[in-house]
Amino acid sequence: MSWPAPAARMQGIAPFRVMAILARAQALEAAGRDIVHMEVGEPDFPAPEAVNAAAQAALARGQTHYTPALGLPALREAIAGWYGQRFGLSIDPARVIVTPGASGALQLVLGALVDPGDRIGIQDPGYPCNRHMITLYGGEAMAVDPDRAAEMPGLSGMMLASPANPTGELISASRLAVLYRALRAQRRFLIVDEIYQGLQYETPPQTALVLGEEGLFVINSFSKFFGMTGYRVGWAVVPEAWVEPIERLAQNLFLAPPTLAQHAALAAFDPPVLDELERRRQVFQARRDRLFAGLRELGFALPPQPPGGAFYLYAGLPEHLDEDGETFAQRLLEEAGVAITPGSDFGANDTARHVRFAYTTEVPRIEQGLERLARLLSRGS
Known part of the structure; x- marks a missing residue:
């Protein structure tokens, strides 16, 4: 590469393979191919109409200036009120930090917490950007079973997601409570990514915030359950003592979250919007059950029961296939017109023989995808 050379830290930032698959799928579509999309983790539903209307109204009023770095006070209060309404919690709005998506929240929290050389436990398989953000701040992301995190020497803290990407796994309230108490006793922090909160099927949504405040950082977003991916607005709830240092970092990194997106997000908590989001959750559940x-039936390795949250199925390849997940995903796209994500995007813990299916498309398209899968598998690898 020509001068200047990339920073050495870039060697630890792997490409997100699913984006290359999406780009290839779009190129095939542009050439006239029909592609069943089950690769990208984005709801296929548009943002709720009331949300879009709120954004349009804010634009018409000329509300396009910077907001405070921590977000609109009204939105911080609305998020705190959401925890009261849904979980019976009294959260001080001062602890709520509005961010440019959940990724912005993770950047701020990790930037405030992680020193060079710190070892942070993560799930494996897990969302790849988490380990890359840790690396960006000079930390070391370590694959750790959450149930054993407190036993691992040298950890500064643990970061996990529930429901999780790519597995859809839920960590029960009792397991999370045991982990939090053990980490807190050792003065280690816990970051819980709850961006799929609300997309749970057999059990009601939960939040780690019921556990306490000290050493606990909770991340959430308007992208997944609320269906506002392109608005890029999320939030973090942090201990009171951490608000000021995170505000300083937010002022320097982002200045402020997107203004129109914040005004739009205020409408996400309206009762008619929540009713529509509940209907969509039921649709996701029906899709999950059909795909599972x-x-x-096609021989993919799956858990005994469908995963309890998110909108993914993380599946081992059928035993008779003599290829890895990357090769299979490429072949499935090119030969059958079905786009999925190889498990290797999500870590190193037995991921090479896994793939992820996102049930973010309608049941008839899922059925088409299954038919195409069946034909491809009948031909072997």
Whole structure:
């Protein structure tokens, strides 16, 4: 590469393979191919109409200036009120930090917490950007079973997601409580990514905030359950003592979250919007059940029961296939017109023989995808 050379830290930032698959799928579509999309973790539903209307109204009023670095006071209060309404919690709005998406929240929290050389436990398989953000701040991301995190020497803290990407796994309230108490006793922090909160199926949504405040950082977003991916607005709830240092970092990194997106997000808590989001959750559940049954019938390795949250199925390849997940995903796209994500995007813990399916498309398209999968598998690898 020509001068100047990239920073050495860039060697630890791997490409997100799913984006290359998406780009190839779009190129095939542009050439006239029909592609069943089950690769990208984005709801196929548009943002709720009331949310879009709120953004348009804010634009018409000329509300396009910077907001405070921590977000609109009204939105911080609305988020705190959401925790009261849904979980019976009394959260001080001063602890709520509005951010440019959940990724912005993670950047701020990790930037405030992680020193060079710190070792941070993460799930494996897990969302790849988490380990890359840790690396960006000079930390070391270590694959750790959450149930054993407190036993691991040298950890500064643990970061986990529930529901999780790519597995859809839920960490029960009791497991999370044991982990939090053990980490807190050792003065280690816990970051809980709850961006799929609300997209749970057999059990009601939960939040780690019921556990306490000290050493606990909770991340959330308007992208997944609320269906506002392109608005890029999320939030963090942090201990009171951490608000000021995170505000300083926010002022320097982002200046402020997107203004129109914040005004739009205020409408996300309106009762008619929440009713629509509940209907969508039920649609996701029906899709999950159809895809789970279809993949099991085709010989993919799956847990005994469908995962309890998010909108993914993380599946082991059928035993008779003599190829890895990356090769299979590429072949499935090129030969059958079905786009999925290789498990290697999500870590190193037995990921090479896994793939992720996102049930973010309608049931008839899922059925088409299953039919195409069946034809490809009948030909072997």
